[in-house]
Amino acid sequence: MSFLQAILDGLLIGGVYAVISIGLTLVYGVMGIVNFAQAEFLTIGMFVAWFAWAFLGLDPVMAAPLSFAVAFAIGWVVQGQLISRVLTAPSVAQIFLTVGILIVIENGSLLLFGSQFRSVTTSYQTASLSLGPLFVSIPYLIAFAMSLLSGIALWWFMRASWFGRAMRATAQNPSAARLMGIDAALMYKISFALGVGLTAFGGAVILPYVTVFPGVGSQFVVLMFTVVVLGGLGSVAGAVVGGLAVGVIQALSALFFPIQLQNLILFVVFILVLAVRPQGLIGASR
Amino acid sequence: MLRRNSLTGVRLNRRTVLSGTAAYLAAPFVISSARAEAPPVNVGVIMPLSGPNAQFGINSRNGVELVADEINKAGGIAELGGAKINLVVADATSTPTTAGTVAQRLITQQDITAVLGAFASSLTLAISEVTERRDIPLLTMSFADQITGRGYKNIFQVVAKASVIGKAQFEYTAAIAQAAGTKIEKIAIMYEDTAYGTAQANGLRAGAKAANVELVMDDAYPLGITDTTPLINKLRASGAQAVFPVSYLNDSLLIIRTMRQQKVTIPAIGGAAGYVIPDFEKGLGEFAENVLSIDTSNYDLAPELTERFRKRFGYFMVHEALEHAVCLEIVVQAIKKAKSAKAEEVAAALRGAKFTGGWINGMTGGAVQFNEAGLNVLSVPLMVQWRAKDIVTVWPKEIARSAPVWRS
Numbered sequence: 001m002s003f004l005q006a007i008l009d010g011l012l013i014g015g016v017y018a019v020i021s022i023g024l025t026l027v028y029g030v031m032g033i034v035n036f037a038q039a040e041f042l043t044i045g046m047f048v049a050w051f052a053w054a055f056l057g058l059d060p061v062m063a064a065p066l067s068f069a070v071a072f073a074i075g076w077v078v079q080g081q082l083i084s085r086v087l088t089a090p091s092v093a094q095i096f097l098t099v100g101i102l103i104v105i106e107n108g109s110l111l112l113f114g115s116q117f118r119s120v121t122t123s124y125q126t127a128s129l130s131l132g133p134l135f136v137s138i139p140y141l142i143a144f145a146m147s148l149l150s151g152i153a154l155w156w157f158m159r160a161s162w163f164g165r166a167m168r169a170t171a172q173n174p175s176a177a178r179l180m181g182i183d184a185a186l187m188y189k190i191s192f193a194l195g196v197g198l199t200a201f202g203g204a205v206i207l208p209y210v211t212v213f214p215g216v217g218s219q220f221v222v223l224m225f226t227v228v229v230l231g232g233l234g235s236v237a238g239a240v241v242g243g244l245a246v247g248v249i250q251a252l253s254a255l256f257f258p259i260q261l262q263n264l265i266l267f268v269v270f271i272l273v274l275a276v277r278p279q280g281l282i283g284a285s286r
Numbered sequence: 287m288l289r290r291n292s293l294t295g296v297r298l299n300r301r302t303v304l305s306g307t308a309a310y311l312a313a314p315f316v317i318s319s320a321r322a323e324a325p326p327v328n329v330g331v332i333m334p335l336s337g338p339n340a341q342f343g344i345n346s347r348n349g350v351e352l353v354a355d356e357i358n359k360a361g362g363i364a365e366l367g368g369a370k371i372n373l374v375v376a377d378a379t380s381t382p383t384t385a386g387t388v389a390q391r392l393i394t395q396q397d398i399t400a401v402l403g404a405f406a407s408s409l410t411l412a413i414s415e416v417t418e419r420r421d422i423p424l425l426t427m428s429f430a431d432q433i434t435g436r437g438y439k440n441i442f443q444v445v446a447k448a449s450v451i452g453k454a455q456f457e458y459t460a461a462i463a464q465a466a467g468t469k470i471e472k473i474a475i476m477y478e479d480t481a482y483g484t485a486q487a488n489g490l491r492a493g494a495k496a497a498n499v500e501l502v503m504d505d506a507y508p509l510g511i512t513d514t515t516p517l518i519n520k521l522r523a524s525g526a527q528a529v530f531p532v533s534y535l536n537d538s539l540l541i542i543r544t545m546r547q548q549k550v551t552i553p554a555i556g557g558a559a560g561y562v563i564p565d566f567e568k569g570l571g572e573f574a575e576n577v578l579s580i581d582t583s584n585y586d587l588a589p590e591l592t593e594r595f596r597k598r599f600g601y602f603m604v605h606e607a608l609e610h611a612v613c614l615e616i617v618v619q620a621i622k623k624a625k626s627a628k629a630e631e632v633a634a635a636l637r638g639a640k641f642t643g644g645w646i647n648g649m650t651g652g653a654v655q656f657n658e659a660g661l662n663v664l665s666v667p668l669m670v671q672w673r674a675k676d677i678v679t680v681w682p683k684e685i686a687r688s689a690p691v692w693r694s
Binding site for chain 2: 001002005006009013114115116117119121125126127128130135137138139140209210211213219250251254255258259260262
């Protein structure tokens with residue numbers, strides 16, 4: 001029984017991991033850049049949602065589109081002004097740049113918002129649904145539902161809209177795309193901004209059960225990288241599968257091992273998967 | 287000015303004599319104005335002002351500030367010529383190594399008489415290594431057993447130690463349950479895995495063992511835990527009649543919320559720290575009602591003193607604020623006893639001594655008596671319970687302000 005409960009909890013949490021990590025894999029898929037600062041946009045999204053809750057009385061889930069918009073705007077500027085300069089530079093330069101952005105954002109939020117932990121209180125924080133003998137935590141369920149919605153929206157965007165197809169074309173072959181009249185620079189801006197916006201969106205929906213402080217991003221960054229690499233770097237479907245897998249592995253490992261070993265078990269599984277299938281569970285589309 | 291004369295050696299000319307005389311005559315006025323202002327007594331206050339324990343650090347600092355301001359307003363320390371207390375506040379952050387570095391820097395940069403800090407036992411242990419080396423007394427309300435268990439001469443702890451508190455956490459609960467007609471046979475403990483949680487868990491285990499009660503769950507969890515569902519899942523499956531969590535703030539909120547979500551309704555008896563500060567009630571609202579917790583002191587035992595804190599800072603005087611206020615009161619009394627602000631002399635005045643009066647009335651027993659290890663042997667843990675936005679002392683009966691409510 002606790003086995004089934006653990007799987008359920010793992011899937012719910014995994015859905016959120018997926019939406020947080022999709023941005024990372026999207027950026028890599030389209031631009032070939034590993035954005036080490038991705039988790040900081042999670043922090044930004046959470047802070048925006050927290051302030052919306054504190055000053056506008058908005059439920060964090062309602063504020064999630066606002067977090068998306070703010071992170072989208074910041075990502076747009078960051079890509080246009082900073083990342084675009086190192087797109088053709090050696091990867092060392094790209095790493096330095098994104099790590100530098102990470103440091104600036106983390107310490108900037110420390111300066112602006114202070115170091116204390118902030119949390120929200122919502123009416124449904126302690127509520128749960130009973131599915132027979134299983135309990136479904138409402139905050140987790142809502143976060144999962146929002147993640148699912150944003151995942152579907154992204155999928156539709158990539159498949160059916162002109163921008164989505166143009167982004168995929170740019171990812172496949174930037175020169176050919178340019179020859180077809182696609183403005184590659186614009187595509188890069190959109191994909192970066194979209195990627196960080198999604199991560200911020202994920203941050204806002206987990207606010208009901210995670211406390212926000214300037215360093216919260218670093219708690220998730222290793223998880224995010226595990227998710228995308230496990231699923232296959234560059235594959236959005238891979239991020240979804242990876243996210244769900246990580247969530248379930250974490251929840252199940254806590255049943256059999258002390259909770260402090262949660263991440264250890266995760267990494268052992270991670271290493272085993274990569275040893276057998278280096279391109280990840282789904283494999284890269286790049 | 288001094289002209290060398292080949293015949294008579296150094297000769298003083300008139301100008302030199304005049305300026306010298308003027309200086310000589312003016313000297314007493316210059317020196318006496320320096321003497322009229324007694325040098326301030328520097329007391330180091332090292333607290334976690336950032337990170338997960340920031341709120342506790344801020345509360346503690348507020349308690350110390352309240353007492354320092356009261357003493358300074360009343361004219362400072364008379365025995366030292368009206369010397370004012372100067373608090374040198376530093377952020378210990380949440381990592382022990384940083385706390386040690388911060389303490390080192392604080393002590394080298396100025397003349398410190400004593401250090402108060404650092405709420406979290408892991409940080410206090412790191413700072414105590416620095417203060418012990420430099421012979422500066424460290425007063426604390428952290429209570430991991432290790433703090434007074436290393437044979438240090440310059441550490442002074444004003445509350446009972448963790449294993450005693452843990453044992454009381456269990457024993458008082460068993461007594462309260464018995465008074466309500468329930469016999470406790472199976473319990474669960476979960477604790478954060480730094481020095482504080484681990485030491486208190488030892489006490490809980492000892493208490494359970496002595497009473498032949500079965501420990502159906504005994505789990506440590508990392509301090510920065512973000513998801514407690516696996517723990518509560520396990521708790522529900524364990525069949526415990528009561529759970530004893532030892533947590534700081536975020537984990538305490540997570541645990542109680544997840545328990546409610548998963549409809550785990552067994553009584554939770556907290557281990558102080560996160561369970562007894564206003565933020566606990568702010569974060570849980572009605573779910574904080576009737577949560578029990580062990581505590582090392584409580585504001586309702588000395589309202590005439592602690593109401594001053596509530597008036598100034600707007601919330602009830604949390605135990606860490608009260609205990610740090612007591613620490614500063616003790617330092618000042620030791621300074622008066624030693625008639626000196628020199629660290630070694632103040633430490634000597636503290637060793638093995640008994641202190642009463644002033645803020646010390648807020649401690650159980652109304653006095654503080656340090657033994658050779660620096661532990662206050664008069665401090666007795668007490669059980670508190672949330673009633674609306676306040677916490678009231680409910681056990682032991684002799685000091686209880688209200689009868690305990692036991693929901694099983």
